[in-house]
Amino acid sequence: MSTLLDLNSVSLQFGGIIALNRVSLSVEEGSITAIIGPNGAGKTTLFNCITGFYRAQDGQILLSTKHKPLDLVQLLGGKFRLFDAPWSNIKKVFYGFFGGTHLVARAGIARTFQNIRLFSEMTVVENLLVAQHRHLNRNVLAGFLNLPGYRKAEAKALECAFFWLDIIGLSDLANQPAAALSYGNQRRLEIARAMCTEPRLICLDEPAAGLNPNETDQLSLLVKRLRDEFKVTVLVIEHDMSLVMSISDHIVVLNYGEVIAKGSPKEVQANPKVLAAYLGSDED
Numbered sequence: 001m002s003t004l005l006d007l008n009s010v011s012l013q014f015g016g017i018i019a020l021n022r023v024s025l026s027v028e029e030g031s032i033t034a035i036i037g038p039n040g041a042g043k044t045t046l047f048n049c050i051t052g053f054y055r056a057q058d059g060q061i062l063l064s065t066k067h068k069p070l071d072l073v074q075l076l077g078g079k080f081r082l083f084d085a086p087w088s089n090i091k092k093v094f095y096g097f098f099g100g101t102h103l104v105a106r107a108g109i110a111r112t113f114q115n116i117r118l119f120s121e122m123t124v125v126e127n128l129l130v131a132q133h134r135h136l137n138r139n140v141l142a143g144f145l146n147l148p149g150y151r152k153a154e155a156k157a158l159e160c161a162f163f164w165l166d167i168i169g170l171s172d173l174a175n176q177p178a179a180a181l182s183y184g185n186q187r188r189l190e191i192a193r194a195m196c197t198e199p200r201l202i203c204l205d206e207p208a209a210g211l212n213p214n215e216t217d218q219l220s221l222l223v224k225r226l227r228d229e230f231k232v233t234v235l236v237i238e239h240d241m242s243l244v245m246s247i248s249d250h251i252v253v254l255n256y257g258e259v260i261a262k263g264s265p266k267e268v269q270a271n272p273k274v275l276a277a278y279l280g281s282d283e284d
């Protein structure tokens, strides 16, 4: 196996709070890697750095590509980064105002959120179509004239949406508003939405939160399917330890913004530092 994502000494501070302190870890291509740790350990902040919601203040986040690894921290650049505009001779355009998530998405990383973020008034299938905006033909004239290229892109997006609805078992609810779905179904729809962007890496932030045991079992099967059948690398934050232990190939433990342990589920389970972090006592 090769490394897909490599974090070297990533740090981020909010005022006086050190949310991430020199975090280094790697994620093997085709693996399920879990990030665990007590509340406030920095797990979501780490996802925010990897997915371009935040720019790490220090360190490297390297995504392997066919050529030279891509440093996502560099990619996000400064607040008002300049980039080449392919559609014109004007090479320098400001993008900083919009943030950097689209750049990271283009690099092949998708995510779900700790607090579900669906478009609740849109239908289930519309949520999956919106996710594919990058692949759609946005030329207004092409849309107005209903040109073949436009229709083809639209048909492809619909096909992809229904493919994923079938996988998550929500085809029958395609035209329901997302808000009408049960909590468990909303969580699965978020995963489907992320998968519609055809990512290489999917980051799931507490996908089992609020699920009943039956929904958690379904989720476990779905996550394993993403790895085994769809060859996607999975990075998952989760508090449900039985789920973590059953699906993960590798676990990284964060506490107060620092990596305190890494290893296989068995190794991590037996690590006294991990037990101490969870029990809130010192190592002894």
Ligand SMILES: Nc1ncnc2c1ncn2[C@@H]1O[C@H](COP(=O)(O)OP(=O)(O)OP(=O)(O)O)[C@@H](O)[C@H]1O
Pocket (backbone or CB within 6 Å): 014, 017, 018, 019, 037, 038, 039, 040, 041, 042, 043, 044, 045, 046, 114
């Ligand atoms: N935007 C922000 N502004 C200020 N402080 C923040 C911000 N985001 C996170 N923090 C702080 O950074 C620390 C890490 O928070 P984070 O949300 O990453 O933890 P977490 O491990 O995801 O916790 P949980 O398991 O509760 O979701 C916390 O002390 C939190 O209060």
Ligand SMILES: [Mg+2]
Pocket (backbone or CB within 6 Å): 043, 044, 045, 114
């Ligand atoms: Mg969190």
